Amino acid sequence: MKVLVTGASGYLGGGICHALYREGHSIRAFVRRSSVLDNLPNEVETAYGDVTDLASLLEACNGCEVIIHSAALVEPWLPNPSEFITVNVGGLKNVIEAVKRTSSIQKLIYTSSFFALGPTDGYIADERQIHPGKFYCTEYEKSKAVADEIARQAAAEGLPVVLLYPGVLYGPGKLTTGNIVASMMLERFNGRLPGYIGYGNDKLSFSHIDDVAYAHVAAMHKGRVGERYLLTGENASFVDVFNLAANLTGTTPPSFHIPLWVLETYGWLSVFWARIIGKLPFISYPTVYVLKHQWAYSCEKAKAELGYKPRTLREGLAEVVSWLKSLDLIKY
Template sequence: MKKVVLVTGASGYLGGRLCHALLDQGYSVKAFVRKTSDLSALPDGGGAFQIAYGDVTDYTSLLQAFSGCHVIFHAAALVEPWIPDPSRFCSVNVGGLKNVLKAYKEEAANTIEKIVYTSSFFALGSTDGYIADENQVHSAKYFSTEYEKSKAIADKIAMEAAAEGVPIVPVYPGVIYGRGKVTTGNIVALMLVERFNGRLPGYMGQENGFSFSHVDDVAQGHIAAMEKGRPGERYLLTGENASFKNVFDLAAIITQTAKPRFRIPLFLIEVYGWLSVLVSRITGKLPFISPPTVDVLRHQWAYSCEKAKVELDYNPRSLKEGLLEVLPWLKSLGLIKY
């Protein structure tokens, strides 16, 4: 019998790719989405794929969706650098996980074998001057963004649940990029669009590193965490540690276009961020750059995925390999020209 897996946040950037990957590997997938969600990135319905409507903040709808499932992929999250009501980060990212754990306890006697929880490298904190692994715990003394704060709090809740015997496997992607939705969840694609359209004329950020994770590698890492991951063990699903300067330089080499000639000072980006927030409050459209984004750029976020390589056979591609796929894809969509 096919295992039935529930994917929360299935309409999101990672969630949609995960649904496709699970179907490709023979699982029966139940996609948990809100009625207002854009479902264009999801597989066609029928057969081994079904949609369950609800919201992770609505416990009743979540509990109903759990029925008949063997594995829960809790990928739902509010992923934005800034929103007008910051309390929503806690209600979705912390409250959503609490509801998943509560629903598991109610359904535990039935079919659920494992919960794979999508955390984030932000939950472990910055790594200024070194490369971190799964042993790092966020100091919780300072947070660059409300998103980071919510994921750090949720991480603690996940580990406490694991200590109580809940079969939860937390996974920690880095900066996710690749084909799929061009949203703030795919910030590399967004920045490349800005760069190739002349709206981002220089380099952004310091020489500090980020860990870049291709979305399809992360999806495969989730499936491996379900099949091989040990409950209560953390797994970093990160990739190559590089800077956004490396991203732009590689993109220029691949497309045979000019590299940026200067670095935009962070104080100028911060001023632009404050102006963008002001415009956002008037128009309702979320800003591309905000002051919390600038704070993230001041730090290093570099991680090792050796544990996932050894235990999950996780095999992340290089940043160059990923960009060789992403750039022609963005060009085919008409979003960039070169």
């Protein structure tokens, strides 16, 4: 199949391209002129443009049979929050329009996020959950919830779209905002994050990058049009992650917990400083808002219908710390 991948230069987009290449598909990577393409297979064809520019999308779609729309602005905080709506909502609208106008397109695979379903405080959710919209921890979460409604409406109107919802992505490959687990391991093993984050009341669903990438390829063939699939994994807290990392590396786990109110204060100060120096902070107050809730999900539907096989957090984290050590970024 000829597959157009938006956001191909990103952490997940690059992983999807490699998965497609291994399966023998022809790939057209839709990227911006400023994108760094060193994470893509050499055989990938490139098409330059932006998801906010419909004309460039239409040109890139020509001759493609499937679009995998993984392009997104993934940050917990930005100085200009309207950028999230412009890219994550406006970009999806343009992709939907491009699908409608391109006769060769047979299916759209839309990469959403677990944030689009909303928090799960005290329970484990599945694909039937719709974001209640009562509050949003981050502007990113809000944009993905709005985009999710648009995608579901398009599906109801007959658009051949399959909706995918990855959990917290992690794994080797690229150090980006989207790979927060690797970033936290860097901070932890280099002494900049000496304590546990909170007291373990948070709960997140961790998804290995390779598992999610291959699930996108499976969704092309097995995904039922109009259906939603959670590509989540093991539900755990960051206390669990830090304990597991210590166990895997034979190092001593943290001896104290950093209360979330302390991190929230630090997050506000970091945002204040970021506005001055123009560099995005490692921890911002919206990140802490996320950690005040639980985001636990079941991926049984994806296992049954897509053949999704999420690895355990132990297996995945072992890869991450070994990868970081091989790059001489951490020592243990």
